[in-house]
Amino acid sequence: MTRTLHLNAFLMNTGHHEASWRLAESDPHAHTDLAHYVRLARAAERGTFDSLFLADGPHLWGGVAQRPAGALEPLTLLTALATATEHIGLIATASTSYNSPYNLARRFASLDILSDGRAGWNIVTTAGAEAARNFGLDAEPAHAERYARAADFLDVALKLWDSWEDDAVVADKAAGVWGDDAKIHPPRHEGPYFRVEGALNVPRSPQGYPLLVQAGSSEDGKAFAARYAEAVFTAQQTLPDARAFYADLKARTAAAGRDPDHVKVLPGIVPVIGSTEAEAREQERLLEDHIVHRYGVDRLERLLQLAPGTLELDARLPAGLPSEDAVEGAKSRYTLVVELARRERLTVRQLIGRLGGGRGHLTFAGTPEQIADAIGTWFTEGAADGFNIMPPVLPSGLEAFVDHVVPVLRARGLLRTSYGPRRTLRERYGLPRPVNQYTAGPVSA
Amino acid sequence: MTRTLHLNAFLMNTGHHEASWRLAESDPHAHTDLAHYVRLARAAERGTFDSLFLADGPHLWGGVAQRPAGALEPLTLLTALATATEHIGLIATASTSYNSPYNLARRFASLDILSDGRAGWNIVTTAGAEAARNFGLDAEPAHAERYARAADFLDVALKLWDSWEDDAVVADKAAGVWGDDAKIHPPRHEGPYFRVEGALNVPRSPQGYPLLVQAGSSEDGKAFAARYAEAVFTAQQTLPDARAFYADLKARTAAAGRDPDHVKVLPGIVPVIGSTEAEAREQERLLEDHIVHRYGVDRLERLLQLAPGTLELDARLPAGLPSEDAVEGAKSRYTLVVELARRERLTVRQLIGRLGGGRGHLTFAGTPEQIADAIGTWFTEGAADGFNIMPPVLPSGLEAFVDHVVPVLRARGLLRTSYGPRRTLRERYGLPRPVNQYTAGPVSA
Structure with a gap:
């Protein structure tokens, strides 16, 4: 069977760019509007994506001033979307x-039953004291x-x-016997x-x-990850880094006694799509122009665990930041941001611009063909089994991807052209259904 | 405004009668079938019920042999039903x-937003060691x-x-300011x-x-209840008991400083509907014939906290059962069952037959007119603001209620004839929207 791309649509209110809600096209109440999410889910299904995904944390991070804050509880929202869709997987954090x-x-288990086998769980351990303090810690x-x-x-x-x-x-x-x-x-x-x-108290799900x-x-x-x-x-900024991560994770999975093909690696990508490269750059600039820099400074200081007021907009990051080992929060994101700033010698203002689009995920601005090229290169050169698509503006960015990039990927044989019969989410990702750990082996006839 | 009945449809897989799943008409896999619940929800909406309700406990009670065991998690199932309905309230335990x-x-809050204000919470403290042991106790x-x-x-x-x-x-x-x-x-x-x-991390809901x-x-x-x-x-077997409960609860609510009209009392009723009284009795007998008595004995021994093997099918309950005060489980249900057995001098077999239909709720077998009479009497004589309708067999029992009892109630002016415009669940029950405890009083102009 030809290896084909797996695509996941990472949904987030008005989009992944922090300033997206300020655009004229955006509905600032989208994050509590079911119709908005139904529209997104149906667009992704039109693009034969494998799955939808919602990130989450059980706390209100950093107040409500800077951008749409809070979110409907993901399993609840995805349950509503299960009834509005037929094929696409539903991954809740x-x-x-x-x-x-x-x-x-x-x-x-309940969502898996209600959706005919389309549930996924993004397992997180939840960084941060704000969440802890909502649960008695x-x-x-x-x-x-x-x-x-x-x-x-997990056990x-x-x-x-x-x-x-x-x-x-x-x-x-x-006999009057319902179950055994x-x-x-x-x-x-x-x-x-x-x-x-x-x-x-729920039967085993599809x-x-x-x-x-x-x-x-x-x-x-x-x-x-290697174990479960x-x-x-994953967030990867360069092809070499992404290839190294991919190879490392597959090797660790094999070392844990699992088939390395049974873990699929999906880097995040923020596609900024224009009919010309210039148009894509213009869209990127429009979004950057709407960033409120004082919010970006706040967020960067939190991520880097610096005292408020430490960072200056037009200076570089201070020297002597601690290594990831000394950080208890989101370790890998910390390192990615520090390395990005150093590698590209960015000022705080520039770093905020780069992070504003995808919080450390790769932003790629270009024509549909250029974006399909980048996706194809990462996919064929051992950096990805698919992608976590993070449109900067929603719904327009997802609809542009489906209408313009998906046809190119299909024409190149990289993506399915239709779903075919109904399948479970695990089948979409080419993975076997798990055997029940308590089921005895087959009895010989 | 004329006082009208509030009706709640208490949904339970193949019905409230424990033997319902054994009838030819019943689907023994109904409890995990979304289509079954959508059909029930739409029937209830056709009958202009105020709400749907799902009971729950976080444990697998008494194994799986005797009847459909376990259930989809209620908030998850009701979220799916929110998208299949328009007017009816959704009450999850x-x-x-x-x-x-x-x-x-x-x-x-998420369900309330997704359903445009139709969420309800049946607050339970969950009796039983089986549940406790699923949570580390x-x-x-x-x-x-x-x-x-x-x-x-609650606080x-x-x-x-x-x-x-x-x-x-x-x-x-x-200004780049999303929230205040x-x-x-x-x-x-x-x-x-x-x-x-x-x-x-969710805005205030409708x-x-x-x-x-x-x-x-x-x-x-x-x-x-008086406080919140x-x-x-409630489960009430006789009109005098129901009136006493009603008056007591209203008085307690007033004593707690609340408007007694702001708590609605809904006794449970198991309607066994026939086009003649004889047909209803026949249906009741059919269900009783399908009861497996050894299961009923098990359950009764658990409820009464007796050692297995204590009860004999054709004897009465033993003397000297402890009073409710000495019981840590479902206290009021315990007393109701013991009193029912004593008052009507029932053998264990007869008691099981009586409990099989509604676990202590009032079973009423008769014609649509007779059932409407009973409902009307309780409603007008100070025993109820409405009813928790618990059909013995589902979906047929709910559909029979909607098709045959609801028209009688409407003709008598006891029940709305249509929903009218969309309203919140609280509005359906004639209750005010709560004022936010942090909102300052109105500023004078």
Whole structure:
């Protein structure tokens, strides 16, 4: 079978560019408007994307002044979108630090059932003290501890999703026996963080469990991905970096005893599309002109864990910033930003401009053909199994991608031309359905 | 304004009768079939019901042998139903003992936004050790402690739902100011059970917060209802009992400083509908014939907290059962069952037959006119503001109610004949939108 691209549409209110809400075309209330998200989901489905994705954190980050703040809870919104779509996968972010395994496993199983096998879980450990303080903690748990908790969470969630064998429901009306208790397996889990006794109260779902997605690129994050993830979102600025990340993650996955083809790597890309290169640059400039720099300085100081007022707009980053090892927050994003500023010798103002579009993801401005070229190069040169498409402005940026870039990718044989029959999300990504861990091997006839 | 009935459709897989799944007409996989629930929701909307309701507990109760076990997570299922309906309210059960306020408040706000103000929350404290052991506890917390936690949960949830003033989003594109931070109010809650620092990350929803519903009829439950509930579901077997409960709850609500008209009382009723009384009795008998008595004995022994094997099918309940005060589980249900058995001198077999239909709720078998008579009597004689309709078999029992009982109720002027314009769930129940606790009083002009 020919290898083809996997495309994920990363949805975010009026778009990934922080100034997108200020454009004349944008609805500043889009983030609570179901019709806006239905329009986006249908555009992505027209483009035969594999999946939709919503990022998340359980806190209101940095107030509401600078841009659309907060968001509908992702599993809730994706459940509504499940009924408005037919083929596309639905990937929700949810935190292992601020959920209980029983409730979250059940919610994903429920969405997987309601969507006929289209649920995915972007597993995050949630950086930051703001989130911690919404859940009774004084401070953010240490990075390593968050990942240890995530591993225990996954262990018990996987037991819960397998706690009904696929054929546990016998529905024998005559005998008055609905289910076979011998095919129900309570986890009786006693881990370092979680104790969960009983079976899930939802039958095993079409996919067995949601597609497991991960996006942390720190050492802990990559180790976690190698063990559990079936798709990985990553921020990479250059082809060599992206190839190195790709090779490293595949090798780690093999070393963890898994088929490296069973983890799909999707770098994020912010496509700024014009009918000419000049038009694309003009769109990029328009967005940059709408950035409010004092907000950008605030955000950069938070990310770099600097005191307010440290950074100056027209100077470079200060020397002597600590290494990633000393940071407890979003480790890999920290390093990416510091290295980008150093490599390209950017002032704070320039760095804010570069980050405004995609928060560290690669922005690529050009014609549909140029964007398809870049995608094709990364895909064929060992840097990507597909892409996390992050339009700077929504819905127009996603619709432009679907109407203008998708046809080029299809003409080049890089992308499916139709969905064909209904499939699960895991099937779209070319991955096998997980075998239930409690199911005995086949009995010989 | 004429006082009219409020009707809530209590949905449950193949119906409220425990043997319903065994009937030829029933789909034993209905409980995971979205199309089944869409059909039910649309039937209820055809009958101009105020709301749909899903019960819940975060555990697999008593294994899977005896009847359809487990259920899709209610908020998830109701979100899917929100997109398939236009007018009807959506009431989900969720536990204050096994959720965190930040996450749950956010999920209800999200559903309220997605449904244009149709969300309701049936607040439960969740009895039973099985649930407790799915969340790291060894045993069920004491009844009083569960209610103390529920009160703290409500306090912080109400702060979270008010943490955005209604006009916090200013969306000033020219100035680059999206929201007004002065209209965001972090709860900074430090209660006996919960500490929550930050504002919710969802704007205030159309209703302000979901309709608050409650169903516990113990002393703690009634005190809680008087303080918080806007609608109360209750199980009452006789008109005098129902009138006494109604008067008591209204009085307690007034004593708590609230308008007693702002809590609506809805007893549960299991309508077994026939075109003649004999046909209704025949349907009742058909269902009773499908009861598996050994399951009923199991369940009764659990409810009464008796050792397995204590009860005998053709004997009465043993003497010397403890009073409700000594029971930590579902207190009011315990008393209702013990009193029903004593009052009507039922054997265990007869008691199981009576409970099989509605687990303690009133079963009424008759013609549409007879059922409308009963409803009308309770409604006009101070026993009910409306009813929680619990069809024994689904979808047929709900469709029969809508097609045959609803027209009689409408003809008698007891029920609306159409929804009219779109309204919030709280408006349907004739309740005011809550004022934001952080909003200052009106400034004089």
